[in-house]
Each structure stands twice: as structure tokens, then as C-alpha cells.
Amino acid sequence: MSNEPRFDGKELRRVLGAFVTGVTVVTTVDAEGRQWGLTANSFSSVSLDPPLVLWSQSVRAPSHPAFSGAGRFAINILAEDQIELSNRFATSGINKFEGVDIDAGEGGVPLLRGCSAWLECTVESKIPGGDHVIFVGEVRSVRRNERRPLVFGGGQYLVADAHDLGKPPPGLGSTVQSQLHAARIGARAMTRLSEDFNETMALSVWGNHGPTVTAWQPSKTPVSDSLPMGLALRVTSTSTGLAMAAYLPPEATRWLIDAELDYNAAEQNGGPVDEEQLTRLLDEVRVQGIATRPPGAFYGSERLVNAISVPVLDASGCAVIALTAIGDANRFPGARSPLGDALRQTAADLSLRLGFQPDANANPHAKKPDLAAAQ
Ligand SMILES: Cc1cc2nc3c(=O)[nH]c(=O)nc-3n(C[C@H](O)[C@H](O)[C@H](O)COP(=O)(O)O)c2cc1C
Secondary structure: OOOOOOOOHHHHHHHHHOOOEEOEEEEEEOOOOOEEEEEEOOOEEEEOOOOEEEEEEEOOOOOHHHHHHOOEEEEEEOEOOOHHHHHHHOOOOOOOOOOOOEEEOHHHOEEEOOOOEEEEEEEEEEEEEOOEEEEEEEEEEEEEOOOOEEEEEOOEEEEOOOOOOOOOOOOEOEHHHHHHHHHHHHHHHHHHHHHHHOOEEEEEEEEEOEEEEEEEEOOOOOOOOOOOOOOEOOOOOOHHHHHHHOOOOHHHHHHHHHHHHHHHHHHOOOOOOOHHHHHHHHHHHHHHOOEEOOOEEOOOOOOEEEEEEEEEEOOOOOEEEEEEEEEEOOOOOOOOOHHHHHHHHHHHHHHHHOOOOHHHOOOOOOOOOOOOOOO
């Protein structure tokens, strides 16, 4: 039987790329005082006591002889805004240190400014590893600041951000914090939904002019070239407005609704014209867990669009954000569709994340929502 691997080099690289890492620049100085550095994501911790770390270098790297001959190295853990530095130190044959702000570390090893953290090491051992050499270093000193680290995975730079399903930030509870948290996790959910269903999505909050779009995620063929942020929507005649109004205290919505009912009656725009019609619409939202409206022209265009919206509820059962999918009225799938189900499920998941308890009937302003009813 052949010992040849049953994968090619490209596939191996892709698989290794599934393991996400930080990005470091490893630096040293040679006997002539010349500074060396290269971008490396092979850095890893080895031992706490004694404190050991490792990184590996290609034996083909032009800087390899310098690192091989040096007794020290420093690991500069790059911050999220240091992509340019990462690219520079991954480029052979240029003067990498020109114009770069550095401090001199122990033994004159350069330390790059603005990083997330630094480890200064003496070389403990060098272990051959195929076409690489593994450098094990004993950590002599460490320093860090609060800068967020740069991340690398799947062949591209990434940002480090708390997972949607992780713990909410400590102290979450004040309205502002929970709104920010909701907007952040909502934005990520919106991006995922838009990619999964190739629909334009909007994220809205309740602003001082009512429902307000704070973020868009266009589909491959968005409903409009201009998707304005800060777009204030009507409460009674948009799915976003209804989704939020169904789960907000009446005193928050009253002043807008009164004016809109009169406006709807005058314009005959299909929106509810009296309290009874509006109550029916809001009850429907609470039963279905999703708001819909007949097709209408998209803001600033003639194009007829359809939209469906779901409210995301906070711990008190109030709508904190709404997620809305918008598409061309001719082909939009509507609420009873995989897209509608996914929206409802996403809103239910996000609401749970924000501390909403579906069984606690926590919202004194609304009937108990049935967000998980995905059928
Ligand atoms: C994100 C990233 C991670 C890298 N990690 C390593 C590594 O761990 N070891 C290595 O030898 N080269 C690594 N490289 C490639 C080197 O940075 C690159 O070959 C560099 O030019 C070597 O420096 P030199 O040409 O001055 O020797 C990495 C490059 C990038 C962009």
C-alpha cells in the first residue's frame, strides 16, 4: 500500500485554514545589529511553568538563517488595525522596518508599537519539523494592552468578536447596553439570513421618529441601489412598524399612531384607518409572530416591494429591534415560507439571548408572543 497522502497540498492548506489563529510578527536582531521580522500565525503557547511558547518558520524563508543564529526573539501579537503591518512583514526582500514605530526590547530585539501584546523570549530549543523549524522560546517578559487582536482564518483576516451564543456582556441590563447588544447580535443574524436566502434585509430600532432603519444587508440584487440608513418608517403601514408596535407600550407609539390613522384615511393607502383595524393587525402580529403588509412602493422608487418583519424582544417583553426581509413583490416568498420560518426562529433565538422568557408573559403591554411558532 502506498504511503502517499490522499489529499493535495491545496486541500491541506484549506483544512489548516479552518483553524483560526491570531497573527504575530516575530522579530529578532542579528550579531551585526540588523533587525529581522516576519509575519507568523504558527505561534502557540506550550507551557505555563516553565513559561514556554513556540512558533515555526519555513527553512526556505530568507530570514531563516538570522532566526536560526539568534538567541532571542520577540512575539508581537498584532492588533486588529495592523493588517498593513502583517502584509508588510509577510513580504520578502523589502526594508520591513522602514517607517515602523518600534521600541528596543531586551538584547535590542525590536518590539512593534501598537500591538495587542508582546512576549520577549530566549531560544530554548530548535526542533526540525519537515520544511519548517520549530522554535521553542522561554518567555522572559510579557506586556499587553486592551487593543483587540487581529485574527486570521480561511486565508483571510478576521475580527475577534464575542459569539452570538456566548454570554452577553457583563452588566447587561441597562436599556442602552441591551439595545447595543441586540443591535450587534441582530446585525450578524441579519447578515446570515440575507446570505442564506439572498434577500435584502433591514435592522430597525425604535427611534425618536418611530421605527428607524439602522442597518441594511443587500441581497445580490437589492431592492434598490440606495438603501438609506436612518430611514424613518411609518408605524401602521409598514411591517417593521407593526412588528415593533405590537410589542411596545402604548405610550411609546400612541402619538405617532393617532396622526397616522388620520393620514391613512385621507390617503387611502391601505393602512388601518381606525383603532379597531389597527388592533386587529397588531393582534395578528402577536399570534403569527411576524408582520406582513400588502405590497407597496419602496422608499424613493416606483418599485413594488413586499416585506415581512419580526420583533426581537428584550427581557421585559418589549420590542428592542426588528428584522425585516424585503423583496420584489413579484417573487417575494411571504411569511409562510422557509424565509418566514427562519425569521421567526431567529427572532425567537435572539429574544432568548436577550433574556426574554416566552412563558413568563413578561410584557404587560401585549399578549403573550408566540415567536417560536414557525409553521
Ligand atoms: C497570516 C500569515 C501567517 C504566516 N505565518 C507564517 C509562519 O508561521 N511561519 C512562516 O515561516 N511563514 C509564515 N508566513 C509567511 C511569512 O510571513 C513570509 O514568508 C515572509 O516573507 C517571511 O519573511 P522573510 O521573507 O523576510 O524571510 C505567514 C504569512 C501570513 C500572511
